[in-house]
Amino acid sequence: MPSVGCSAAIQVLPGDVVSRIAAGEVIERPAAVVKELIENSLDAGSKTITVDVKDGGLSLIRVTDDGEGIARSELLLAFERHATSKLRSDRDLASVTSMGFRGEALPSIASVSKVTVSTATGPDSIGAQATLIGGVPGPVRDVAPVRGTRIEVADLFFNQPARKKFLKSEATEFSHITHVVQQAGLAWPSVHFRMTHNGQEILNYPAAAESRDRILQVYRPVFIDRMMEIKGRVPGCAVYGVAVDPLHAKSGKQPQDLFVNRRPVKSATVFHAVMEGYGASLSKGRHPTFVLFLNIDSERIDVNVHPAKREVRFADSESIHRVVRHAVRHAIAGPERVSVLEAAPEREMVSMSDQAPAAPNFSARPPGPFVDPGGDAVVHSARSDEGAQLPLIREDAEPYKQPTAPEIVPLGQLLRRYLVVQVGQELHVIDQHTAHERVLYQRLLRQWERRAVASQPLLIPEPVELSPAHFALVDRYREDLAQLGLSIDPFGTSTVAIRAVPVGLGKIDAAAFTQDLLDDLAQWGRLPSLEGRAQPVLASLACHGAVRAGRAMGLPEIAQLVHDWVQEGLITTCPHGRRTAFRLSADELDKLFGRVGWA
Ligand code: ADP
Numbered sequence: 001m002p003s004v005g006c007s008a009a010i011q012v013l014p015g016d017v018v019s020r021i022a023a024g025e026v027i028e029r030p031a032a033v034v035k036e037l038i039e040n041s042l043d044a045g046s047k048t049i050t051v052d053v054k055d056g057g058l059s060l061i062r063v064t065d066d067g068e069g070i071a072r073s074e075l076l077l078a079f080e081r082h083a084t085s086k087l088r089s090d091r092d093l094a095s096v097t098s099m100g101f102r103g104e105a106l107p108s109i110a111s112v113s114k115v116t117v118s119t120a121t122g123p124d125s126i127g128a129q130a131t132l133i134g135g136v137p138g139p140v141r142d143v144a145p146v147r148g149t150r151i152e153v154a155d156l157f158f159n160q161p162a163r164k165k166f167l168k169s170e171a172t173e174f175s176h177i178t179h180v181v182q183q184a185g186l187a188w189p190s191v192h193f194r195m196t197h198n199g200q201e202i203l204n205y206p207a208a209a210e211s212r213d214r215i216l217q218v219y220r221p222v223f224i225d226r227m228m229e230i231k232g233r234v235p236g237c238a239v240y241g242v243a244v245d246p247l248h249a250k251s252g253k254q255p256q257d258l259f260v261n262r263r264p265v266k267s268a269t270v271f272h273a274v275m276e277g278y279g280a281s282l283s284k285g286r287h288p289t290f291v292l293f294l295n296i297d298s299e300r301i302d303v304n305v306h307p308a309k310r311e312v313r314f315a316d317s318e319s320i321h322r323v324v325r326h327a328v329r330h331a332i333a334g335p336e337r338v339s340v341l342e343a344a345p346e347r348e349m350v351s352m353s354d355q356a357p358a359a360p361n362f363s364a365r366p367p368g369p370f371v372d373p374g375g376d377a378v379v380h381s382a383r384s385d386e387g388a389q390l391p392l393i394r395e396d397a398e399p400y401k402q403p404t405a406p407e408i409v410p411l412g413q414l415l416r417r418y419l420v421v422q423v424g425q426e427l428h429v430i431d432q433h434t435a436h437e438r439v440l441y442q443r444l445l446r447q448w449e450r451r452a453v454a455s456q457p458l459l460i461p462e463p464v465e466l467s468p469a470h471f472a473l474v475d476r477y478r479e480d481l482a483q484l485g486l487s488i489d490p491f492g493t494s495t496v497a498i499r500a501v502p503v504g505l506g507k508i509d510a511a512a513f514t515q516d517l518l519d520d521l522a523q524w525g526r527l528p529s530l531e532g533r534a535q536p537v538l539a540s541l542a543c544h545g546a547v548r549a550g551r552a553m554g555l556p557e558i559a560q561l562v563h564d565w566v567q568e569g570l571i572t573t574c575p576h577g578r579r580t581a582f583r584l585s586a587d588e589l590d591k592l593f594g595r596v597g598w599a
C-alpha cells in the first residue's frame, strides 16, 4: 500500500503526469473533446465544421474544418502545454475575443488519447500530418494539401482506465456531444455544422442568416411559435433571443440556453433576472425556456474563471440583471401601444426603435414578396404544407359581435409573419401566429366552458410511440381528454394514435403535440381544478393548430383572421400579456408626421 505519510519527499511530478492531471479538468468526457475542437475550428475562422463520431465518441471523434490551418512548423508546438496563438501577454487576457486562449486543450486531449492531426494552410503546396499517442508525437508526414484542419481523436482514455470507467453509456455520452454541437450551432448561425454518428447523419445546419433561422434548425418550428422575442440594450451590453410565452410555459426546463459573447455558459445572475422578468405570469410548476444571447464588452467580463469556460464573471452584474429583467418583462407586458408621442420616457423611445427594425421594408420592398399574388385563401392553403385553412374556422354563434365593427382592410403580410392591416382608423401590424392562436384559444375555452367542444376525426390517425410511463399517463386521462375534443386511442402497449381533435384547428403535428400534451398531463396530478387542467391543454391545441410564422397568407385569409381577432375582442385585451399587435392610430400618425390639427 503506498504511503502518503509525512516521510515522503517532495518531488516535482513528471510532465506527462501533470498533463494527465490537468487534462482531467478540461477533458472529463467525449463531449468536452468535441467542444474544444469545435472552439479551435471556430477560432480558425472556419465556415464549415463536420463532426464525425463513433460509439458515443469513445472509439473516435473527428472534427474537420475549412479554417486557416496550422503551419507545418507549428504543428507539434500546438500540442505543447500553454502553446497558443491567441494570447501574447496577460494584458490580452482582459479582452479575450477568441474561444480558446489557455493553450491547454490540444495537449490535454493528446495526453489521454491517440490523436492524428492533418492540416494545410492557404499557401501550402503540401499538407502536414502527425500522430501523437498518449501525447508522445511521431514524425510529421506529408499529406494532400486540403486547406483546414482535421483532428481525429481515437481511443479516448485508453491510458486512463479509471476515468474510462466513469463514463456513462454510449447513448448518454453521445447525447452530451449532440448538446455541444447544438450549442455551438446556436451561437454561430453563419457557420455550417454537420454531425454523423456511426456513419449516420444526425445534424445538418446549413449556414443561416439570422439567429432566429438557426434556432429553427436546432429546435422545432413549434418551439419558435411559443416564444416571444427578447430585446434589450444598455451601453456595453445587449441581450436578444427568445423566451417562452408564459401561456406556453411547461413543466420541462429544456432549453435554457444562455450564450455570453457566444460562449454557452450558466449564470445564476441571468437566470434570476429571467425569473424576475416573468414574475407572477409564470404559474406554479411552470418553468421558463429560452435561448438568450448576451453581448458584453469583453473588458467587462472575465471568462477565465472556469477551466472549461462554462462560467463567466460580470464586472457589473447589477446592470446585466436589469437589462435582462427589463427585456423579458417588456416582451411579456410590453405596452400594447408604444408611446412614440406623449413625452415618452427615453427607455420607451429606445424600445420603439428596437421593436421596429423592419420598418424600412414597408416602403423599400415592392408589395410582391409579402402579398400573396394569387390572393385566394383556399387555393393558397392547399398549396402550403401547413394546411391551416383559416376560412374553415367558423362558429354558429358569435357572441362577441360588436355593434359597430370597425372596417378591416388587409394590406399585406410582412416577413411572412406579420399581417399589415387597417382596422378602423388605425394601422395594425399583427403577429399572425399569436393572433390566430389567441382566436383558437378563446373559442376552445368558450366551447369547453359549455362542455361542447366539437371534435373532428383525423383522416389518417398518426401513431406516436411512447415510454411506458407516458403511455400510462395518456391511458389514465383518456376520458378527460375526450371532454377537450381529443380522442386518443391506445394502440398495442406503447403506441397511441390521435384519432380526433377539436374542430377548426389546422393540421397538427401529432408527435410534437403529444410531447406538449405529456408535459401538460404530467401536471394534472397536482392540479385539482378542472380549469387548471383544461387550460394548458387548450393552449397547446391552439398553438399547434394555429397558422405558423413563416407561412405566406393571402389577403382574404388575412382579412378573415383579423376579423376573427377583432370579433373576439382581442384588440384591446391580451389575456396572457404577450404583445400580439402593434398599433398606430390616425392621431398618432398625424402627430408623427407633424400634421397636428389635420382633420
Ligand atoms: P488555445 O485554443 O487555447 O489556443 P489549444 O490547445 O486548443 O489552445 O490549441 C493550440 C493552438 O493550436 C491554437 O492556439 C491554434 O493556434 C492551433 N490550432 C488548434 N486547432 C486549430 C484548428 N482547427 N485550426 C487552426 N489552428 C488550430
Ligand code: MG
Pocket (backbone or CB within 6 Å): 036, 039, 040, 099, 100, 101, 103, 105, 106
Ligand atoms: Mg482551443
